[in-house]
Amino acid sequence: DEGSTAAVPAVTVELLSNSAAVASLAASGTPLRFSLELRTLELGAVVHTSRCEVAILDEMAFNERMAQLMARLRSELASKVYAHEAWADRFRDALTLSGGLDEETGTELPPTLTDGIFFCVTFFWKVQFAFIPPKQWHSGLSAFAVSIGFICFWTAIMGEMAKLFGCAVGLSDAQTAIAFVAVGTSLPGLFVSRLSIAHDADANPALENMTGSNSVNVFVGLGIPWLISALYHTLAPGGRGKYRVPAGSLGLSLGLFFGVAAVAVAFQLYRRFVVGADFGGPSARASNVGAAALTAVWVAYVVVACTL
Structure with missing residues (x-):
């Protein structure tokens, strides 16, 4: 005024x-x-x-700061535009059968029979997971949410298919879970650990990936379903009061698992202090022996656990 x-x-x-x-x-x-x-x-x-x-x-500092802000703004705008174009390219790549690139000329080669087979095998999965938004959107939260949704959906489907397979071949749910479901859920972590061993400077990332993924399976994979079931049985009108699950037949399997886990830890300690490497070793023979030994421990655990 x-x-x-x-x-x-x-x-x-x-x-x-x-x-x-x-x-x-x-x-x-x-x-x-x-x-x-x-x-x-x-x-x-x-x-x-x-x-x-x-x-x-002073004018120099002001101009420098403005230049930094403008550069950051241009980078953000470019990343947004690139994210849209990259998302569209994902669908084009998923729907297009193409060959590899010539290493000398850089030109695209015509697709081979192997390319066609892999295209048919991966077509459904590439189209489906192309719907995951770019990581530049919402600081990656939208991509994370959609990815978790896909994982939950296919985990449920895989569990039901495993039950049907176990019923068809005469295996119990526990035997099916130990012999087949565990393998399917562990393969992604196995490949990630393999890449970590090949490219990282030490064995820590691979070991942390294995222990971290199993911690999520135990604490989150069991804790969240128990929490939801307990809340439902306590609060929902159709609940039955207290939520109790009787002990099944996994007691002996867990004891066996602790035993083979102790063997695996002892074997890793032997490799660390005697061979001089947690993974690999001074020769290919040491690597092959280590891989064969741990694979034999896993096979023995599966066979014994399924016969208990």
Whole structure:
């Protein structure tokens, strides 16, 4: 209002009276920061905030900061545009049968019979997972949510198919889970650990991947279903009160698992202190012997657990 504008000249005069000091400090190249406070208001002026912080930057620092902001803005815009184009390219790649590239000329080769077979095998999966949004959207949260949805959906489908297979061949649910379901759910982690061993400097990423994935399977894979079931039986109208699950036939299998796990840990310690490497070794023979030994331990566990 009119009273608010009347107080401005007084403030301007006060700043101009110190303009020489302000100019000298700003010319030194050091950012100048000070507080501005309105103390005497006239003609009924009303302000909600009477104090503010003022920063005076030299022109070079200001231009440098603006250049950084513009570069970041252009990068963000480019990533958004690239994300849209890359998402569309995923569907084009999934629907197109193509061959490899010539290493010498870089030209695209015509598809071979092997390319056609792999195209038919992976067509359904590539089209389906092409619907996962780009990681640039919503800081990756949308891609994470859709990926988790696909994982949950196919985990449920795989569990039902495993039950049908076990019923067809005469295996119990526990035997089917140990012999087949566990293999299917562990293969992705196996490939990730294999890549970690080949490309990382030490064995920590591979071991952390194995222990971390199994921790998720035990604590989250069992904890969340138990929590949901307990809440349903306690709160839902159709619930039966307390949620109790009787002990099954996995007691001996768990004891056997602890035994073979101790053997595997002892074998890894032997490799670390005697062979000198958690994975691999000084020769291909050491690697092959280690792989064969741990594979034999796993096969023995599956065979014995399925016969208990």
